[in-house]
Amino acid sequence: MTKRYPRLTIKYQQILENTRVVNELCKARGIAVTGVVKGFNGLPEVAMALDEGGCVHLGSSRIGQLEELKARDPLIRTMMVRIPMVSEAEAMVASADISLNSERDTLMALNEAAMANEKVHSVILMVDLGDLREGFMTVEELIEVAVWVEKDLSYIHLMGIGTNVGCYGSVKPTPLNMGQLVAMARQVEMAIGRELEIVSGGATSSLTLVARGEMPQGVNHLRIGEGISLNRDLPMLWDCHIQGLHQDNFILEGEIVEIKDKPTHPLGELFVDAFGNRNTYEDRGIRKRALVAMGRQDFLDHTALESVEPAIEVVGSSSDHLIVDIENFQGKLKVGDILGFHLYYGAMLFTTGSPYVEKIVVRE
Numbered sequence: 001m002t003k004r005y006p007r008l009t010i011k012y013q014q015i016l017e018n019t020r021v022v023n024e025l026c027k028a029r030g031i032a033v034t035g036v037v038k039g040f041n042g043l044p045e046v047a048m049a050l051d052e053g054g055c056v057h058l059g060s061s062r063i064g065q066l067e068e069l070k071a072r073d074p075l076i077r078t079m080m081v082r083i084p085m086v087s088e089a090e091a092m093v094a095s096a097d098i099s100l101n102s103e104r105d106t107l108m109a110l111n112e113a114a115m116a117n118e119k120v121h122s123v124i125l126m127v128d129l130g131d132l133r134e135g136f137m138t139v140e141e142l143i144e145v146a147v148w149v150e151k152d153l154s155y156i157h158l159m160g161i162g163t164n165v166g167c168y169g170s171v172k173p174t175p176l177n178m179g180q181l182v183a184m185a186r187q188v189e190m191a192i193g194r195e196l197e198i199v200s201g202g203a204t205s206s207l208t209l210v211a212r213g214e215m216p217q218g219v220n221h222l223r224i225g226e227g228i229s230l231n232r233d234l235p236m237l238w239d240c241h242i243q244g245l246h247q248d249n250f251i252l253e254g255e256i257v258e259i260k261d262k263p264t265h266p267l268g269e270l271f272v273d274a275f276g277n278r279n280t281y282e283d284r285g286i287r288k289r290a291l292v293a294m295g296r297q298d299f300l301d302h303t304a305l306e307s308v309e310p311a312i313e314v315v316g317s318s319s320d321h322l323i324v325d326i327e328n329f330q331g332k333l334k335v336g337d338i339l340g341f342h343l344y345y346g347a348m349l350f351t352t353g354s355p356y357v358e359k360i361v362v363r364e
């Protein structure tokens with residue numbers, strides 16, 4: 001059978017190795033890791049690498065992905081990392097062992113669903129340390145809700161507290177904000193009269209503190225997705241290089257459908273592109289470029305792609321086309337040839353979810 005493109009090759013063994021490296025690094029500092037699978041749409045064949053590599057739970061923001069993992073292996077412990085919807089309380093109790101929470105109404109709905117199913121559902125209460133996405137804004141409210149969960153919600157187990165930084169407000173994890181989290185955990189423990197099992201200090205970006213030995217004592221859990229599956233943000237954006245982590249676990253391949261010398265600046269009066277954006281174009285004269293048969297529907301944004309061949313430059317994209325500059329590429333290219341690209345997070349998220357992208361998980 002002929003191969004179909006665009007085609008995404010995913011390297012299981014390397015993701016497994018990354019999982020082991022991250023888990024060893026964290027374990028040495030008393031930190032357990034939830035492997036977060038949402039970045040690759042929870043593809044079960046890939047998620048299994050995070051399980052096999054030593055993560056204590058698998059986490060996702062989408063309950064459907066956790067349901068699929070549970071169906072595959074009921075022994076996998078699952079964590080819902082987005083604040084649950086009230087409407088999915090039943091599903092949460094059925095398929096997520098743990099969820100991250102910040103609302104009383106939701107906790108009440110979870111308690112009722114758990115009671116109805118004669119189960120105990122575990123929760124981590126989230127605090128907002130300034131990134132301004134989910135979580136309680138004050139320690140007073142956190143403590144009040146923690147005491148209420150502990151005393152009044154018989155089918156909810158308060159497992160710990162946690163925070164998330166970076167995702168909306170671009171806030172960096174620092175010894176200061178992580179220290180605040182630990183201090184809050186100690187206050188909650190005083191109020192409920194027992195220790196918490198989990199103090200969850202964030203996602204991939206928090207690995208930077210672990211790698212530098214700057215994570216405050218007391219943070220004993222992280223929720224890691226990108227840093228295990230892709231590991232492109234840490235070395236490329238954070239200048240954090242963890243020995244032994246692969247950076248080429250996902251390769252997107254597309255087929256060239258046109259090669260021509262063209263001007264680099266559009267001709268005529270310019271208005272908006274296919275998405276209504278006003279763009280600027282650098283005039284670099286006439287250059288050789290290739291048109292690749294994949295587009296924003298597949299990978300969201302061409303800036304989340306990086307050519308495997310350093311001499312090939314990603315220039316632009318529309319829904320179904322990618323434009324690359326091949327002027328400086330030494331090799332010979334023709335229509336029908338295949339070009340490979342590394343992905344950043346957004347492109348991993350979209351390509352793994354696209355029905356138009358052929359996904360191949362290689363195991364060797």
Ligand SMILES: *Cc1c(COP(=O)(O)O)cnc(C)c1O
Pocket residue numbers: 036038039061081082100164202203204205223224225226227
């Ligand atoms: C997505 C998410 C994570 C994992 O993020 P990565 O950057 O992929 O490590 C962790 N925690 C929460 C709450 C998330 O939403």
